[in-house]
Amino acid sequence: EVQLVESGGGLVQPGGSLRLSCAASGFNFNSYWMHWVRQAPGKGLVWVSRINSDGSTTTYADSVKGRFTISRDNAKNTLYLEMNSLRAEDTAVYYCASQGLAPGDYWGQGTLVTVSS
């Protein structure tokens, strides 16, 4: 059974940092591109970042470029999102998602990040 399990969310003050993790199991993680997608409370889905299968290529939404870093450890079957200089508008549920035929084959359950003083 495919599982993606996010962790690392929580309450952080503006300007602070968090690192999200996404532990993958049940599929060949090191063959898949992976994405982070977020959803602010009551709002729609917004793509954040993606990384290719070996970690050599990353892409970011303009809204997070320079502040967020996506990475992966294929030996640990884990995807990461390092988030720095957090702002109130980064408050959202963050999902990791795999890409096989298209983005969003499988999704994690999400982890809530709240940026507030």
Added chain:
Amino acid sequence: DIQMTQSPSAMSASVGDRVTITCRASQGISNYLAWFQQKPGKVPKRLIYAASSLQSGVPSRFSGSGSGTEFTLTISSLQPEDFATYYCLQHNSYPPTFGPGTKVDIK
């Protein structure tokens, strides 16, 4: 960036109705279009990929069509479990962009 629009933004429908949702791209995206269903408090679920390919395990009442800039998601006979918000996603070019969503609720 490619902008995605959806219409309608919300609709009320009855069980058994045929429902059509339209997604338009600001420029051509070939068939790099997926559809997702999200129920309140739940994780998005992909229904359609490559504009018209049905995801494994998704009921056949869901279908997708279109290419280029205009796409549709059709539910042939709406079921109680289909009341949800539906999003399209283009992944022809980066950044991938979601449509704003279409909320389907009970009439």
